[in-house]
Amino acid sequence: MRTTRPGRAAAVLAATVLGLTAAACTAGRSEPGAGGPALGDQQTIQVWHGWSADHEVKGFEQAVDGFRRKHPNITVKVTGNQTDDQITNAIRGGGPPDVVASFTTDNLGQFCSSGAWQDLTPLLGRDGIDLNVFPKAVREYTQYKGKRCAMPLLADAYGLYYNKRLMKGHQPPRTMTELADLAKRLTVRNPDGTIKVAGFMPSVQYYEHTPQHVATQFGVRWLGDDGKAVFAKDPAWKAYLKWSKDLLDWYGYDNAKRFMRSMGQEFEASNPFQKEKVAMAIDGEWRTKFIEKEAPGLDYGTAPAPVSDDRAAQYGSGFVLGTIMGVPRGARHSAAAWAFVKYLTTDTQALVTLANALGNVPSTLPALSSPDLRLPAQFGTFLNVFRHPGTTTSPSTPNGGDYLVKLQQFVQEQWEPGKVKDLDEALRDLDAKVDESLRLAGG
Structure with missing residues (x-):
């Protein structure tokens, strides 16, 4: 879907x-x-x-x-x-x-x-x-x-896709530290330093690498028991933001933007994972169907998305909707x-x-x-993620995904470009904007 x-x-x-x-x-x-x-x-x-x-x-x-x-x-x-x-x-x-x-x-x-x-x-x-x-x-x-x-x-259940040829014998990472380390090892740069093959692109501008699908693996909370935003109060958000920014800075923000501008369309055969320009990517189960139709020769595997190091016991869980x-x-x-x-x-x-x-x-x-399911072997990862007791989703609100939109805009327009001088203050401001929007919607 x-x-x-x-x-x-x-x-x-x-x-x-x-x-x-x-x-x-x-x-x-x-x-x-x-x-x-x-x-x-x-x-x-x-x-x-x-x-x-x-x-x-x-x-x-x-x-x-x-x-x-x-x-x-x-x-x-x-x-x-x-x-x-x-x-x-x-x-x-x-x-x-x-x-x-x-x-x-x-x-x-x-x-x-x-x-x-x-x-x-x-x-x-x-x-x-x-x-x-x-x-x-x-x-x-x-x-x-x-x-x-x-x-x-x-x-939809989300997991990690990995290119077996580009992995060079490495096993799929289970923690975010392992993911960042392996992403650096697998990245190939051109002579001028630009990215030829990305091990893993941490930017929220990369297709399904939205906070919904990646920050979830850090155990973040979206709203508190009172229905208000907790971006500033939940330390897992800072852990996610720091992890993604550190890896993005390793690539170089301008380099990463240039690479992402060169990528193909997400739902076309030119998708960079299908073109072997990305070694690892978080994506939904539907990608197996697209690969089957558009890149049948691709040698790939799937695994649960890595989790933050302090949540190693939750490996195998993920995000669904x-x-x-x-x-x-x-x-x-x-x-x-x-x-x-x-x-x-x-x-x-x-x-x-x-x-x-x-x-x-x-x-x-x-x-x-059901024994009547006829899906590729790589699909089993998503069935397991879906049934995992630690798998989560994002909460419903009276104004739909507005809080997701505001978070995405903050990360993409302020955090990734390095415009945020005080993260705590910026997250408090984000909380206030989300809470006001919820209030106006009757939340």
């Missing part, structure tokens, strides 16, 4: 917040699972999702076929390549589809708190669905303050919509079909163990 990156989220966050607020006010009011035809009536439901590639669209249809066989009276019309903005506009306009799926897990707090997506908690209780079929981190990113307005539909699916407010076929959501997110065969087609992690424990 494709996640919304913090840099992209900054451009659309305000519009999304306003759209969801308006949606809560203008859309038709309906109780979850109620309204419209009964489940057994002849009817047509509209389902929107964000996948667009041919193999993704085909895989989704294959998974839906199981629902069609189970409910022959329900015609399912599927529309792909739909964004959160399109979904929000449809809800606001009073004509939403019956089922929606979003890649932007960070927006769940907005979906739930605004009422734009219906609370499914009563239906889960009514139908006796045991939420323990989902790992703890997954249960966390599908609810906000006790309101579960979404169900998980596949997941994933696609979420729900029933928007104003859905005209709520009973059938809930039946569809329940089927696609809890049926083992449906999830296995999707996982095999899309190259994502199936989001229930039974699906994880």
Whole structure:
């Protein structure tokens, strides 16, 4: 699946917040699972999702076929390549589809708190669905303050990819100190000192090397028990920032920027890991599918992402998030919509079909163990990270990923270029900005 990156989220966050607020006010009011035809009536439901590639669209249809066989009276019309903005506009306009799926897990707090997506908690209780079929981190990113307005539909787990040829016999690092040391050993420079091959690029401007995916391995906390930001209070943040800046400075900030400007596109065959310009990189499980299609001759391995030295016992854990699916407010076929959501997110065969087609992690424990999974050997790392009890996610807030956007901007625009003179003061200022934004959003 494709996640919304913090840099992209900054451009659309305000519009999304306003759209969801308006949606809560203008859309038709309906109780979850109620309204419209009964489940057994002849009817047509509209389902929107964000996948667009041919193999993704085909895989989704294959998974839906199981629902069609189970409910022959329900015609399912599927529309792909739909964004959160399109979904929000449809809800606001009073004509939403019956089922929606979003890649932007960070927006769940907005979906739930605004009422734009219906609370499914009563239906889960009514139908006796045991939420323990989902790992703890997954249960966390599908609810906000006790309101579960979404169900998980596949997941992303992050780990370390390494090029076996470029590793020169070295084993994948388990700690951040080992990662930095090995990155230096594996880096190859041109005669003028510029980077020819990077052992590991620590900048947040390198694709998936965002704080969400890397700082997590230092055991950072995002928000305190009071819901306020703790960037200045949690020492793990300073440890992460110092580690990444030290390695970036070893490369040379200008050198690193020049190297990153020369890189190919993340989701194209020119990706630098696939072109053997990077020896190690943190990425999601979907990269295995891209390598299979775009660089089939690449000799690579995967391992859990390294952890900070003081958390060596947590090696094997990582960061997860994933696609979420729900029933928007104003859905005209709520009973059938809930039946569809329940089927696609809890049926083992449906999830296995999707996982095999899309190259994502199936989001229930039974699906994880299915003998029908047909995924490359390197994929096993991500299944293990996903089920690890120490694996975490980032918290939902009423203004979506705004705190992630502000952190990303701070690291990219101030910390990495060396503009921060007093880190403690800068982090206190970041906390204040995040807290004020949360206050305005009702957090």
